[in-house]
Amino acid sequence: MMEIQLIINDINYKVDIDVNMRLIDLLRDKLGLTGTKEGCGEGECGACTIIMDGESVNSCLVMAFQANGSNIITIEGLENNGELDPIQRAYMEEGSVQCGFCIPGLIISTKALLDKHPNPTREEIREGMSGNLCRCTGYNKAIDAAQKAIEYLKEGQNDFKNSW
Amino acid sequence: MTLKTVGKSIIRVDAYSKVTGKALYPQDIYLDDMLYAKTLRSKVPHANIKIDTREAERQEGVVRIFTHKDVPLNEHGVVLKDHNVFAADKVRQIGAPIAFVVGESEEACINGMNKIKVEYEELPGVFDPLEAMKEGSPKVHGQSNIIYHYKLRCGDIEEGFKNCVAIAENTYTTHMQDHAFLQPEAGISYMEEDGTLVVAVATQYPHYDREEIARTLKLEEEKVKVINTNVGGAFGAREDITIQIHLALAALTLNRPVKVVFGREESFQAHSKRHPMVMKYKTGADKDGYLQAMEAEIVGDSGAYCSWAMNVLRKAGVHATGPYHIPNVKVDSYAVYTNNPFTGAMRGFGATQIPNAAEQQMDILAEKLGISPFEIRQKNIFKTGSKTATGQVLLESVPLDRCLEELVKRYDEFLKLKNVVDETIEEGVL
């Protein structure tokens, strides 16, 4: 057992972990942040994507102790007081969601991409999503959503009240 | 008809919970005092087995190991009841469940699982469906591997071919495909205070699951409740039972919540696949480009269990003509057991494999006749009032001509892009 400290979605955590615990298990099993999903356990599907110190990473490939001192964003951190992130809003409006299991990872990857490159082309978005597998949607509507989110972010729109 | 809601692209009702990560899939459910479970699966495709769980049961943290002895009625299946809840004395495919280890932690379950002794007396296996149809082949269940034979007879096939100037005769094969939904199988089972057994899973058909749980455990259906959580994709692979009965048996026996979560490899091993098919085709058209005869023999590999094999090979047979009017048709389709992973429902259900043969046959015939792929299709497709080879009249809503017309409209644009490269190749640019 060891103790680590980290920030997740702007909240400070001090937690005891096993040295062989993966970051995804810390998030899901210990902290109840089950929005992050596990689809393959080998970093191929991207369902477990989170943002760690500004970079998108597969949380199934990171050990929990490696997250000591880091700043993490998970899907739960995007909605703020009932206000959706423009990317979440765009995913809803563009019909980008089907079964939904890959969606938290896809949204986080989209965010990681747009945080770094606010104005990517459609092809660059394709590339930015290529680490996330989706079996339902064929990706196109997720790309549509990313493009719509770019517009929302440009307009500075973040007043999308949750009415669902 | 003026419609207010139908026809509108309203936002999905489940979109909000899914974009926020709030939607619960079975792996996201954690209950107080819950136990974990792992499934021991066959490592060989065909063998007589003997199981010894005594040492495994003594491992620290192992609460109970369930095997075939614990199941009141050890058989299930969507059509034939040829699946065992747990293999009893024989395994027929790699991945067949043998035991369900329940413990205080996942580690304890794995530890216990590793201590179960399975003695495999290997039997000759059969892995090619055509081989499996032969008399002397190893048998997977009973006396014959042929589960089902569908026959379609329409017109006079020999006369039909006499009228043909172009005939294409080829054999096509398709392979096994996995559904690969993103959410691996998971579930949790528990008892409610009034004695209701609850199984929370992601399934395509909760009422069927309830029926099978009740039947195999000899419970009244009213005493079983299946909760369908969010389902992380299905595509046919969540029609057969995987974890439902195992979980129910464990929670019922131990009176504690029991949870199981598959990894990706176990998911590949546990659920059905798309049927590989061997499709022998002979198709003929007359000098004017009209199809006159089609003969097909289709063999589908059902793997070790039937699942939906009959329905899938029936569907393959009915769709063997493609969407074309053909006056003389003879189709034989077969579903066959092998020791491969079992196959079942997958999006398209036998009708997906067929056009890989039938549609290539159309292009081959068009080339022989010197007409375009569009022309041969336009001449032969089903239209309103057409009769299928089974004698069914298509009375309405048959807009295949319109579908094709949309593509005709765009063909020049495609052709332009196709020819761009030809020119650049000639110019030595590429």
Place this chain on the structure above:
Amino acid sequence: MKKRGVGLGVSFYGTGYGNGFPDVSNAEVQLLEGGKVGIFVGATEVGQGAKTAMIQIGAEALNMDHKDIVLVSEDTSQMMDSGTAAATRQTYNTGNAVKIACENFNKRLFDLAKVELGLNSTAGLVAQDGDIYLGIFPQKRISYKDLSEKYKDDIIRVVGSFTAQTVKMDDETGQGAPYWPYTFNACMVLVEVDTNTGRVELLKAAFAQDVGRAVNPSLVKGQMDGGFAMSLGYTLFEDLALENGVMKNRKFSKYLLPTSMDMIDVENIIIEDPESTAPYGAKGIGEPVTIPIGPAILNAIYDASGVRIFNLPVTPEKLMKALRESEESEAI
């Protein structure tokens, strides 16, 4: 060398269990507290959009806002059996059951409204946005909310059921009407074959899908994209490497699913031709959307390279082998 080709694929698909097997869907509609309407129906949401489509069909039949409908499809103790979420049957079969149940619900509310409003007949009553009123004298009006309060001890609960029509085929001749309705589609793709590597790249695609009527066009196009991608994977990449019963490729690092980089923008064309036995004309499309893409790719590969692929999947190794064999036979 890179060679381009265009290919076509068309298909039909018979929806429903079929072959005379009783294909029954049931739905129950309840007036809920506060005047909302609950639809209890075993139409599993697997991602295809069943929940949304059933609510839209219900809203249409009840002539009310879809946001005032609550649909429960998750608990066997609360909902009726509507068959499996498979066979492309939910929109048509369960959609019909929901529509019938909602129509029965309206009739029941009209009977109650007649009494509550002191009318002689239900003739001319209109249901709209959670109110029932008399068309010729709209002041005669009662809301669902008021009705739900008046009948809170005797909950208004109405069922509807639909059984699809098919005819079992003859065992010897296969004659019969095994499925109803059929759905149709056609797809055209442009591919580029790299004759040095055996790689096939999709460049352009148009996909026309008959839907009867689109309940939700965005959902339909989402299904079309998804079916396209699944078929693309089936045709070109996905290979379990099955040998003597062993799946060698049983992880995502080896079993290759199409990524966003493999997928292209598809021009999805919805063709509407309402089916009179379907709810508002809507037929299912969940499975058919995977069918014509593979054949279109195979025909395009031939158009590009002159090589016919008879065995799926068209992996680069397999295509290279076929290209070599075709060159050799030409040389002879």
